[in-house]
Amino acid sequence: xxxxxxxxxxxxxxxxxxxxxxxxxxxxxxxxxxxxxxxxxxxxxxxxxxxxxxxxxxxxxxxxxxxxxxxxxxxxxxxxxxxxxxxxxxxxxxxxxxxxxxxxxxxxxxxxxxxxxxxxxxxxxxxxxxxxxxxxxxxxxxxxxxxxxxxxxxxxxxxxxxxxxxxxxxxxxxxxxxxxxxxxxxxxxxxxxxxxxxxxxxxxxxxxxxxxxxxxxxxxxxxxxxxxxxxxxxxxxxxxxxxxxxxxxxxxxxxxxxxxxxxxxxxxxxxxxxxxxxxxxxxxxxxxxxxxxxxxxxxxxxxxxxxxxx
Ligand code: G3H
Ligand code: 13P
Ligand code: ZN
Numbered sequence: 001x002x003x004x005x006x007x008x009x010x011x012x013x014x015x016x017x018x019x020x021x022x023x024x025x026x027x028x029x030x031x032x033x034x035x036x037x038x039x040x041x042x043x044x045x046x047x048x049x050x051x052x053x054x055x056x057x058x059x060x061x062x063x064x065x066x067x068x069x070x071x072x073x074x075x076x077x078x079x080x081x082x083x084x085x086x087x088x089x090x091x092x093x094x095x096x097x098x099x100x101x102x103x104x105x106x107x108x109x110x111x112x113x114x115x116x117x118x119x120x121x122x123x124x125x126x127x128x129x130x131x132x133x134x135x136x137x138x139x140x141x142x143x144x145x146x147x148x149x150x151x152x153x154x155x156x157x158x159x160x161x162x163x164x165x166x167x168x169x170x171x172x173x174x175x176x177x178x179x180x181x182x183x184x185x186x187x188x189x190x191x192x193x194x195x196x197x198x199x200x201x202x203x204x205x206x207x208x209x210x211x212x213x214x215x216x217x218x219x220x221x222x223x224x225x226x227x228x229x230x231x232x233x234x235x236x237x238x239x240x241x242x243x244x245x246x247x248x249x250x251x252x253x254x255x256x257x258x259x260x261x262x263x264x265x266x267x268x269x270x271x272x273x274x275x276x277x278x279x280x281x282x283x284x285x286x287x288x289x290x291x292x293x294x295x296x297x298x299x300x301x302x303x304x305x306x307x308x309x310x
Pocket of ligand 3: 089186218219261
């Protein structure tokens with residue numbers, strides 16, 4: 001069992017309840033390497049806001065728990081704002097247990113593809129284990145998909161989170177935060193022909209049922225056109241790229257969203273900068289130059305997104 005002793009490493013529930021009360025959201029950014037950890041911590045410090053650093057199972061297998069622990073420990077020594085180390089989309093009890101045992105103070109169990117009762121059972125098992133160590137648990141209810149997909153509900157599958165089920169799920173599992181499906185999806189292709197709009201109406205109905213309980217928005221990247229254009233102008237081929245508008249994000253924050261997950265925007269910012277650097281500096285062989293350019297642009301993206309959450 002890894003235990004960090006640093007006042008700047010906190011669990012998500014320490015900061016998410018205050019976020020709801022203050023009608024702000026905490027940024028939850030995925031990291032893939034040292035440079036993205038540094039970018040997230042520097043961006044949050046420049047805006048003086050706590051931040052959640054999250055690793056997916058594939059990021060953990062790429063970096064390794066040992067390196068993650070060492071880098072997060074170093075980051076927390078440098079950070080003046082509280083940091084949360086969070087497992088993103090843990091797919092089963094074992095994945096979540098491993099994260100808890102390796103010092104994560106917050107985990108997500110994503111059993112949203114299971115039926116309601118099975119989702120509750122698996123989530124409860126994780127809550128029982130995690131709560132022994134003061135680790136907060138996020139779970140998910142509903143299916144992340146675009147607004148267009150909602151039209152096919154007639155086929156029998158409910159995509160958006162059901163407000164009544166949300167309340168029951170929270171009561172029966174003892175989770176600390178709930179990811180809701182209100183029209184977002186992961187990755188660069190969020191809308192088929194334009195930026196998808198969030199169902200703020202669904203969110204308001206959920207909030208009416210759950211009050212000040214912290215809600216989480218996954219798939220929240222904005223996929224800004226200027227960033228995609230930059231990537232493509234330096235040789236990428238990213239098509240049909242649309243994200244969530246800043247306007248919808250602000251409205252979601254006013255209506256109970258307390259944690260906002262962003263990965264794709266960081267990837268795009270980083271990629272654009274690396275591609276530009278390599279295209280303009282063809283004789284360069286120093287990786288610190290292009291990875292550093294990626295890190296700088298990722299930090300700017302973190303700040304750009306955080307400004308719409310606060
Ligand atoms: O929600 C998914 C994140 O974007 C993580 O993606 O599994 O490729 O690290 P990944
Ligand atoms: P994006 O793909 O929109 O960045 O969403 C990331 C996410 O939800 C990570 O859990
Ligand atoms: Zn997600």
